[in-house]
Amino acid sequence: MRNILAEYYRTPFNPRVLYPSGGFQNEAGFFRFGPDIVCYGECAKGIANEVMNSEALHVSEAFSATGAELRLPFDIGDVIENLRRERYLEKLDSGPKPLTRRTWTREFYYLVRRFLPVAVRRHLQRVYLKDWKTLQFPHWPVDSTVDSLNEAFLRLAMIAQGCDRVPFIWFWPDGAFSALILTHDVETAAGRDFCSSLMNIDLSHGFRSSFQVIPEERYEVPNSYVDEIKTRGFEFNIHDLNHDGRLFEGKAKFLCSARRINEYAKKYNARGFRSGAMYHNLDWYDAFFVGRILEIPLTTSQDYSVFHILNEYTINLWKRQISLVHQKNGLLSFITHPDYLINLRCRDVYETLLDHLRQVVERDAIWATLPGEVDRWWRARNEMRLVQDGDRWRIEGPDSQRARVAYASLDGDRIVYTIEKPLLTP
Structure with missing residues (x-):
């Protein structure tokens, strides 16, 4: 069991x-x-x-x-x-569906998407997502x-x-209270060409990030581009195959695409992968080269949704999500797109977000890192174990020197956590 x-x-x-x-x-x-x-x-x-x-x-x-x-x-x-x-999701979608929620409608949208004006695409997306805030x-x-x-x-x-007290291995290394990753999905040639500037922006706020790059059809991926991302200390990952929204359309098609994705992962020495439009099917993931997949969740809204669906040009929603995730000692994960951050208004909001994140990281002892480091930590933590040593506990396993013993205690109708040697002492 x-x-x-x-x-x-x-x-x-x-x-x-x-x-x-x-x-x-x-x-x-x-x-x-x-x-x-x-x-x-x-x-x-x-x-x-x-x-x-x-x-x-x-x-x-x-x-x-x-x-x-x-x-x-x-x-x-x-x-x-x-x-x-x-x-x-199967149960949530089991009732009668409006036209915008039917599978064939979504497939048709992706078929004609590239021919639709941007304003039309955004209107259709707002209609599709108009009730997302009211979901129970x-x-x-x-x-x-x-x-x-x-x-x-x-x-x-x-x-x-x-x-009244249970020991466990704390969620994050070095006693950090939460973790943070910044990721950028590159969707167009214009976005690819803006990546150098975006790296400068991230670095100016003390962050490094990952870039998810589409390997086929959308744009060329020159070696100099890949090398710049890696040599500057950023992370290069694969973003779908061609971002046509059809990766998970059927098992046979997926397996064929997965073979090509694996070839690109080997070519670029990349471990990270993200599908287009965040579609996924965990039951099929064994086809990917990494074997045992670690799925890193997206815990905040994408920039496109904030700017063009919600029509908000502030960081208010992001600040609320940061607070909620941090309360659970979770992972703050962001997706932004260089394609949209070329726009000065969007870029100003993004830099405001980075300013706020820098303050929160330093104030609340958050581990700001790259997705690959989260992957390595979580795999190492999964192999660690607590061993009783007299009246104390110690941690054994890979990377255990960075791990911390923590305790879960009863406090009325809730659980509270304390960490031995936290990164930040109140």
């Missing part, structure tokens, strides 16, 4: 979980683990086909504990996997359901076992 808490917290604390002997509902659906945590999966206490109807299904009331054993009416590991793989789930502007579910499970397990 999976040790969910060990996967998330890297802790030796391993409560025994029992599930109903009669199994679960055969169909997956929505229910609540408490009033605010929306779950998706099978549940012995019933499910709702729509998120709004899940409010009456608070299955935390069905939780029970006997000695060191926990009884849950759902498999928490399956629910977390469903959330991470976004398997709930996932939560806007940041969804942290998986984190909240892990915290709620840990709290119940600690209460059941009479434990």
Whole structure:
């Protein structure tokens, strides 16, 4: 049986979980683990086909504990996997769809997109996304359901076992409270030609970033361009194959494209990959060369959405998202495009964002790094383990000298964290 808490917290604390002997509902659906945590999966206490109807299904009331054993009416590991793989989308889209939400409409849009004036494209995108702020789930502007579910499970397990403090390996190296990455997707030749200037802008604020580059059709990728990105300490990654919106159209097409993407990754010695329009299908990712994929989430709104969909030319939304992600000790990840930052108005907003990020990084002890470093850290942390040494705990494993022991403690109806030797001491 999976040790969910060990996967998330890297802790030796391993409560025994029992599930109903009669199994679960055969169909997956929505229910609540408490009033605010929306779950998706099978549940012995019933499910709702729509998120709004899940409010009456608070299955935390069905939780029970006997000695060191926990009884849950759902498999928490399956629910977390469903959330991470976004398997709930099928249910969210199961009702009648307006014209803009139908698959054939999206395919037709990508077919004619390059021939549409920019103003027409932006209008169609606003129509498509007009109701995104009103969705009950996932939560806007940041969804942290998986984190909240892990915290709620840990709290119940600690209460059941009479434990007021649990050790674990802190999420980020050197006791940093959160992490930050800046990434740039390069979509046109004009954007490619602006990358040198964008690197200067990032460096002037004390940051380095990654550039995701489209290897086919959109523009040439000269060796001098690749070399400049790498020699200046930035990161070169692959962005889709040709960014036509059809990478995940079918398994056979995807496998063929994945082979070519892998060839480009080898050619450019690149480990990072991002698909066009953020489409993904984790069940197919084994086709990529890296083997065991680490998916780094996007936790803030893209510049295109902020500027051209929401029509906002401030950093107010980004500041709100930064605060929410930092409260969960999460990863602040940004996507901006050199293609749009050529515009002076957009560039001024971006530089305002960098000014704010520099202040937040220094004030709140945030690890500002590159996606490749996040990948290396998370793989190393996954191989670390806590070992009891007398009345203390120590960490063993790769890169353990950068890791920190932390403790999760009960504080009323919530969990609070403390770190040994944090990067910043209050």
